[in-house]
Every structure is written in C-alpha cells, then in structure tokens.
Amino acid sequence: MLSSVLRTSAASSSLGRRAASTIALKYSNALYSAALAKSPQVLNKVQTELAAISKSINETPDLKAFISNPTLSANDRATGLATVFSKAEGAGAKKEPVSDITKNLFAVLSENGRLGEAPGVIEGFNELVSKYRGELEVVVTSAAPLPKDASAKLEAILKQSQAAQQAKTVKVTNKVNPSVLGGIVVDFGDKSIDLSVSSRVNKLNNILQQSV
Structure with missing residues (x-):
C-alpha cells in the first residue's frame, strides 16, 4: 500500500x-x-x-x-x-x-x-x-554545540512561551551549523527567531550596499 x-x-x-x-x-x-x-x-x-x-x-x-x-x-x-x-x-x-x-x-x-x-x-x-503526540519541537541552531547550562536555561525560557504552554510536551533539539557564525536561530512551529551573527552580517552588508 x-x-x-x-x-x-x-x-x-x-x-x-x-x-x-x-x-x-x-x-x-x-x-x-x-x-x-x-x-x-x-x-x-x-x-x-x-x-x-x-x-x-x-x-x-x-x-x-x-x-x-x-x-x-x-x-x-x-x-x-x-x-x-x-x-x-x-x-x-x-x-x-x-x-x-x-x-x-x-x-x-x-x-x-x-x-x-x-x-x-x-x-x-x-x-x-x-503534532500527533501534541509535542512542540523546538530546533535551536548554533555554530557549535550549546553548553549544557545554556541549553537548560534556553529550554526553561522556551517552555514559558505561549506556544509551549499549549503543547503537551516540549522537545528541544540543538543542531550545529557553522555558517551561523555565532548566536542562535530558534525554529518552532511556523515561527523562526534569527539571533545569529550571520544574520547581523547580512543586514550590515545590505545597509553598506545601499549606501554606496
């Protein structure tokens, strides 16, 4: 089938x-x-x-x-x-x-x-x-693996969000992508929070190109 x-x-x-x-x-x-x-x-x-x-x-x-x-x-x-x-x-x-x-x-x-x-x-x-299990999967992408204490603090903050409170459980996964350079990118549901260094660099490049 x-x-x-x-x-x-x-x-x-x-x-x-x-x-x-x-x-x-x-x-x-x-x-x-x-x-x-x-x-x-x-x-x-x-x-x-x-x-x-x-x-x-x-x-x-x-x-x-x-x-x-x-x-x-x-x-x-x-x-x-x-x-x-x-x-x-x-x-x-x-x-x-x-x-x-x-x-x-x-x-x-x-x-x-x-x-x-x-x-x-x-x-x-x-x-x-x-979704079937009522889980909210949060993917945190960083340039290097997050330290355990930082990961625990971040998970605690995420669990206080409105989206997390509506879910039965919250599952946080740390993905490593060197291209983000530094900072983190947080993806959950249909939302994405980009706090990466690469994002700031791209914004700076755009500003510089517009000012030339």
Whole structure:
C-alpha cells in the first residue's frame, strides 16, 4: 500500500529541483499515514528506525555519499540499502528486522532516484509524529554545540512561551551549523527567531550596499 501511495504522490508532483521540499513532504505524509494506519506502535517503530538510519548516514561518509549519488546502478543501490538497514537493525538494544514500511519507503525513493530526499522525508515525518503526540519541537541552531547550562536555561525560557504552554510536551533539539557564525536561530512551529551573527552580517552588508 505504501509503495503505491508513494509512487502516485511522486508521479503527480513536479520533479524540479526547486520543488524538492514539496516532494519530501509528499513522501513524509504517505509514510506517516501508512505507519499510523497500522498502529501507534508501528509509528513508534518506524520513527526509531528512521532515527537510527539518519544517525548512520550522518556518521558514515560512505553512506552519506551513497544517499546523495543519483547515478548509481540498481544493484549498487540495493547493496547500499542493505547496509543502511543492517546498521539500523544493529542500533537498538536488541537486533530487530527493519519494518516493511521503512524498507518500502527507501525502495521507492531509490526507484524514483530520490534517495537524496531521505533527510527531508525523515524530518517531515518527525514533525508529523510530533503534532500527533501534541509535542512542540523546538530546533535551536548554533555554530557549535550549546553548553549544557545554556541549553537548560534556553529550554526553561522556551517552555514559558505561549506556544509551549499549549503543547503537551516540549522537545528541544540543538543542531550545529557553522555558517551561523555565532548566536542562535530558534525554529518552532511556523515561527523562526534569527539571533545569529550571520544574520547581523547580512543586514550590515545590505545597509553598506545601499549606501554606496
């Protein structure tokens, strides 16, 4: 069922590069619907598997190169996916086979030449699961990992916000992106607070260019 939904969604959308986020969202929605239709337990299992897969890809240069290479043959893609699933199976406390839903997702992404969309698909899926659970996911992006005390203070402040008070739980994630230079960027729901140094530098550049 998931395979047919994914194929239909991908075929009905524009495949231009600028529509990449839209394509990823279609896969995310199809995956979420298929997993939840099975049971909340399956939804949890799929999320756990995707977290393990995402971690493996981020920490393994060969897997990251594999995911981002659209020119591989069908055999090479099959071999690469087998490695991805193997690492996901071994990531848990007890080794369990990866679910058919997760395997079908990557099989269809591979078939459609869309393995590079996997990170966006996983991110979109996690957002849908968070909404289902009544969670508010707050992503704090910084140039370097935040110190524990700073992270704790920031989390306490965020939990006092109106948006957080309307949620059952608040989940704060710290992402590292050296391009922000310093400061932080806070994303939650449909809002974004940019307190980064890079943002200030860009504003200064714009002012200087206008004054020339």
